[in-house]
Amino acid sequence: MSRIVIAVGGNAILNPSRGNPLEQQRIIDNTASEIAQIIREGHDVVLTHGNGPQVGNLLAMQEECGLVHAQPLDVLGAQTQGMIGYLLQQSLDNRLKESGINRQVVTILTQVIVDEFCSSFKTPTKPIGLYYDEEKAQKMMRQGIKMIKDKKGFRKVVASPAPVKIVEENIIKKLVREGAIVIAAGGGGVPVIEKEEKLLGVEAVIDKDLTAGMMASAVGAEVLLILTDVEHASLNYGKENQVNLGEISVTEAERYVKEGHFGKGSMEPKILAALRFIRSGGKMAIISSLDKALPALCGGTGTRVV
Ligand code: ADP
Numbered sequence: 271m272s273r274i275v276i277a278v279g280g281n282a283i284l285n286p287s288r289g290n291p292l293e294q295q296r297i298i299d300n301t302a303s304e305i306a307q308i309i310r311e312g313h314d315v316v317l318t319h320g321n322g323p324q325v326g327n328l329l330a331m332q333e334e335c336g337l338v339h340a341q342p343l344d345v346l347g348a349q350t351q352g353m354i355g356y357l358l359q360q361s362l363d364n365r366l367k368e369s370g371i372n373r374q375v376v377t378i379l380t381q382v383i384v385d386e387f388c389s390s391f392k393t394p395t396k397p398i399g400l401y402y403d404e405e406k407a408q409k410m411m412r413q414g415i416k417m418i419k420d421k422k423g424f425r426k427v428v429a430s431p432a433p434v435k436i437v438e439e440n441i442i443k444k445l446v447r448e449g450a451i452v453i454a455a456g457g458g459g460v461p462v463i464e465k466e467e468k469l470l471g472v473e474a475v476i477d478k479d480l481t482a483g484m485m486a487s488a489v490g491a492e493v494l495l496i497l498t499d500v501e502h503a504s505l506n507y508g509k510e511n512q513v514n515l516g517e518i519s520v521t522e523a524e525r526y527v528k529e530g531h532f533g534k535g536s537m538e539p540k541i542l543a544a545l546r547f548i549r550s551g552g553k554m555a556i557i558s559s560l561d562k563a564l565p566a567l568c569g570g571t572g573t574r575v576v
């Protein structure tokens with residue numbers, strides 16, 4: 271039996287029908303079934319998840335509604351931790367009971383300390399929320415909102431500082447030791463800074479892969495399993511000469527990062543999280559797709575950094 275931190279991508283639990291609750295339940299149940307299977311195999315699982323598409327939905331709701339005050343990003347992060355945590359916790363509980371496994375599943379609302387002097391606050395690069403046409407975007411930029419343009423239009427950009435410390439780390443470790451299945455640090459954690467020994471939420475988002483890597487080291491996991499929507503990390507991704515990576519060493523992974531093979535803000539943070547985890551004593555980090563979770567864990571597919 272090994273302890274595994276599983277990070278499920280926000281896109282893997284993305285609801286293509288814009289938050290339709292029935293559809294959301296079906297997708298969550300599917301994810302919970304995959305996780306339950308890993309637990310049935312005898313592994314000790316700590317779970318985390320992304321929240322990008324879900325925060326996007328909340329931003330769209332508050333922008334379109336106009337009747338209530340918009341909430342800052344730390345609050346939206348907490349809201350989505352609650353929403354996704356609740357759905358996963360209940361669904362996983364049901365799946366485990368079906369299999370006669372008597373383990374408590376619990377979601378921890380998790381804050382993560384970031385560095386307030388991180389350069390990312392001065393020059394934000396992480397796109398979030400709705401796409402806008404040029405006219406609306408120009409108006410927003412005149413109001414001081416930072417935006418970037420890609421193929422589909424203009425989007426707001428926000429800071430994405432690196433995680434420094436998980437505030438609830440000790441209670442997470444304690445619950446794991448006591449045999450609970452913990453869901454924590456959803457969406458990378460709610461970003462907070464420490465000011466005069468007090469915590470204060472900030473307008474930012476944290477990459478969930480980087481926090482997952484940190485949490486995996488903190489709980490003494492042997493394996494970090496990052497589940498996304500592609501079966502492998504690849505070289506020359508999307509090109510004719512694409513090569514899907516199987517087992518790679520830390521040195522090889524570092525070289526591929528330097529050569530720029532991995533998408534910034536998508537595949538690169540997964541590889542960086544894997545590297546950080548292995549360097550601080552983890553045995554193996556695996557990147558694969560949700561539906562290939564078990565075969566990837568057994569070495570049958572996926573990209574493994576060792
Ligand atoms: P998640 O929600 O799981 O974090 P992301 O969209 O952030 O998902 O990251 C997964 C995406 O990374 C894939 O869908 C793929 O389009 C993209 N990607 C960028 N570079 C690579 C690469 N070198 N190999 C594989 N996928 C890559």
Ligand code: MG
Nearest residue numbers: 279320535536
């Ligand atoms: Mg991502």
